[in-house]
Amino acid sequence: MSPVPDLVIARRFNGPPDSANGGYACGRLAALAEAAGHLDGCAAVTLHLPVPLDSPLTYRVSGRRGHAWHGDDLVASVAGGGAGLPAPPPVGPAQAGAAEAAFDGAGHPFPGCFVCGTARPRDGMGLRPGPVAGSPGTVACAWTPGPDLADENGRIRAEFVWSALDCPGGWTADPARRPRVLGRMTAAVGELPLAGARLVLVGRLERLDRRTAAISTALYGTAHGRPLAVAGSVWVALDGAATG
Incomplete structure (x- = not known):
């Protein structure tokens, strides 16, 4: 596995006042998983805790999953998401x-x-x-x-x-x-x-x-x-x- 740098989400990208926007955080975490070499393609991200702003998250790979830690707290997990996600019909x-x-x-x-x-x-x-x-x-x-x-x-x-x-x-x-x-x-x-x-x-x-x-x-x-x-x-x- 390739070494992965810590992830820091800037305060600009908040959702709730003191934590990251969920979709933005999930996108950044999916990119970390790809950089770590354990995921390529569809990603599933589970948020266990509010994702902190302006504070480093450490990403560690365990088998086919990756985990983002803030100190001793598990913030998020990333795994392959499979295929065939349903899409709502298009709107003009x-x-x-x-x-x-x-x-x-x-x-x-x-x-x-x-x-x-x-x-x-x-x-x-x-x-x-x-x-x-x-x-x-x-x-x-x-x-x-x-x-x-x-x-x-x-x-x-x-x-x-x-x-x-x-x-x-x-x-x-x-x-x-x-x-x-x-x-x-x-x-x-x-x-x-x-x-x-x-x-x-x-x-x-x-x-x-x-x-x-x-x-x-x-x-x-x-x-x-x-x-x-x-x-x-x-x-x-x-x-x-x-x-x-």
Whole structure:
């Protein structure tokens, strides 16, 4: 296995006020697993604790899994995620625009979230996933990622694709009434979009239990119906402390 440097997530990339955005953290951890040589392709990341900001995580490989530690605390685990993740059906640009216009962030549990926070108009990703008319439990929004999220080839970096696949899921199950945070995320990124591309994100509630919600999300280019990336996630209702 290749040596893996410590991971430090900058405070800019928060979800809850004092921990990382779950999707961003999962994307960075999936990249660590690939760098460590024990994972190639679809990754499943489980968040055991809130992912700290501005503080190093140590990544250690054990068999086919990797574990991220903050001191003596196990923060996250990474394993292969298998294949065949279901994707919610595509939503056209006009329908996504109408859904975005219906976004109601008044009850946002984490208005400072880097990805969808209503208090981050300038340095966040600005996602506004709103309800899709005629499709209960489905949300959508448009996304045109800027060059600040891209690599040297103009492709959006994978951790921001993971981020974009994360937050729409939180808006499928009335977060103002019962806030939830990401507990587990499995994603397969087939194609990194170019900066400036016109994209559509779709999230669909697959199952709602007492404390957990199972959600599927997909990133689509507006020119075709094939998803560029898909994810399945489990969100956990807050019991006083955020976990991702």
